[in-house]
Amino acid sequence: MNKIDIKLGIIVALIFLAGFLLNTLQEKNQEIKRLNLENEQLLTELDDALKAKSPKPKKIVKKRKKIAYQGTIGLVIDDFGYRNDAVSDGFLDFKTPMTYAVIPGHRYSSLMGEEIKKAGFEIIIHMPMESHIKTKGEEDFIIMTSQPDDEIISRIKNAFKQIPQAIGMNNHQGSKATEDRRVMTAIGNVLKDKTKYFLDSRTTKNTVAEETMSLLGVSTARRKVFLDNSENINDINNQVDELAKSAKKNGVAIGIGHVKKNTLAVLKKRIPELQKKGYKFRFVSSLLH
Ligand SMILES: [Zn+2]
Numbered sequence: 001m002n003k004i005d006i007k008l009g010i011i012v013a014l015i016f017l018a019g020f021l022l023n024t025l026q027e028k029n030q031e032i033k034r035l036n037l038e039n040e041q042l043l044t045e046l047d048d049a050l051k052a053k054s055p056k057p058k059k060i061v062k063k064r065k066k067i068a069y070q071g072t073i074g075l076v077i078d079d080f081g082y083r084n085d086a087v088s089d090g091f092l093d094f095k096t097p098m099t100y101a102v103i104p105g106h107r108y109s110s111l112m113g114e115e116i117k118k119a120g121f122e123i124i125i126h127m128p129m130e131s132h133i134k135t136k137g138e139e140d141f142i143i144m145t146s147q148p149d150d151e152i153i154s155r156i157k158n159a160f161k162q163i164p165q166a167i168g169m170n171n172h173q174g175s176k177a178t179e180d181r182r183v184m185t186a187i188g189n190v191l192k193d194k195t196k197y198f199l200d201s202r203t204t205k206n207t208v209a210e211e212t213m214s215l216l217g218v219s220t221a222r223r224k225v226f227l228d229n230s231e232n233i234n235d236i237n238n239q240v241d242e243l244a245k246s247a248k249k250n251g252v253a254i255g256i257g258h259v260k261k262n263t264l265a266v267l268k269k270r271i272p273e274l275q276k277k278g279y280k281f282r283f284v285s286s287l288l289h
Contacts, residue, residue, distance in 0.1 A: 067276070068278050069278050069280070070247065070248050070274075070277055070278035070279045071246075071247030071249075071250075071251055071252065071253065071278075071280070072247055072251065072252045072253075072280045072281075072282050072287065073252075073254075073255065073279055073281050073282070074221070074254040074281075074283070074284045074287045075096070075098050075255055075257070075267070075271075076099045076100075076101055076124075076170065076199065076223070076255070076257070076284060077091055077098060077099070077100050077257050077259055077263070078170070078172065078201075078257070078258050078259070079101070079103060079126060079172070080100050080101060080103070080108075080109075080126070081103040081104070081105075081107070081109035081112050081126075082103070082106055082107075082108065082259070083108065083259060084107075084108040084111060084112070087260065087261050087264055088112065088115075090264045090268070091259060091264060092116065092119040092121070094267075094268075096271050096275075096281040097121070097122070097281050097282055097283045098121050098122070098281070099121070099123075099124060099199075099284040099285070100112075100116045100121050100123055100124070101125070101126035101172075102116070102123060102124075102125060102126055102163050103125075103128060103141075104125060104127075104128075104138065104141045104158070104162045104163060105128070105137075105138040105139075105140050105141045105162070106138075109162055110162055110163065112163075113162075113163040113164070113165045113166070114165070116165070122168075122283040122285055123165045123166045124166050124167065124168040124170055124199065125159045125160065125163055125166045125168075125169045125170075126171075126172045127159060127170070127171055127172060127174075127187075128141055128142040128174075129143045129172065129173055129176075129177035130142065130143060130144045130173070130176040130177040131173040131174060131177075131203065132175045132176050132204070133175075135176075141155055141159055143174070144177070145180045145183055147183075149182070149186040152183060152186040152187060156186075156187055156190040156191075157190060160194065167196060167285060168191075168196050168198065168199060169191060169197070169198050169199070170199035170200070170201045170256075171201045171203065171209065172201075173203055174201070174203055174204075175204035175207075178200065178201075178203065178208065178209040179204055179206045179208060180208075181208050181212055184208055184212040184213070185212055188213050188216040189216065191213070191216075192216055192217060192218050196218075197218065197219040197220060197221075197284070197288050198213045198218055198219075198220050199220070199221050199223065199254070199284055200213075200220065200221070200223065201223050201256060202222055214289070219288040220288060220289065221287055221288045223254050223255070223256045224243065224246050224250075224253040224254050224255060225242050225243040225246060225253065225254075225256075226255070226256055227239045227243070227255050227256065227257035227263060227266075227267075228257050228258055228260055228262065228263045231260060231263075233262050233265065233266060236257075236262055236266040237266055237270070239255070240266060240267075240270045240274075243255040244274055244277075244279060247279060248279075254284060254287060
């Protein structure tokens, strides 16, 4: 072997070695790359798995508190017909079912019948009837125990002529007349013919009104609480509490108030409060037996 051959041999060997090393290096690089990719894949999978496991962000929805039903209240407002002012207008602004009782024979009786009907409330006739104490006013309409049946019948019919929107009747005063079975029977017969109802205002403990109506087959109900015998705001509030208590205890309670400033103010505040507490307000016509 000469020197050139040896050199050539070394060069060839070096080239092979370099090639080998290069190849190994490339393989190593590929391996690293592959491992990196695998790592990346694993990390992505892990991330996905974590995302799937972690709870979804909760939507913040305010749950409306379910109000438990407390009872049903029927509100009757007596003595419409005397006035046509801010107070009577105020009652026509309620958004609650209310039953409004109009006295016949007064300056605004017919007008109130129309206005109340237009405003979407229930109308009844607030029939003036004889009381044990001195009875005065509404001479053409008042029901007296001294009147014969035909006079009573004609007065009841005239009242419905003046307020044709009325679907029922309750008594204005009448502590004497509602204790009289004959008088209540004469009234009840007209109501039966006209399919009107009678709400007993209960101005006397000895009333036979509700009982007589039931016997005749006239739909009827009774007043439970008077709201404003005292016009003091605190007293009216206490009476509203009484009414709510009775509705809760008995399922249904009917309260009677009057077209008066303080009654309006108290009811404006208390009706929405009671509704929020779970009390329902209904027309008297849906609370009859
Ligand atoms: Zn009255």
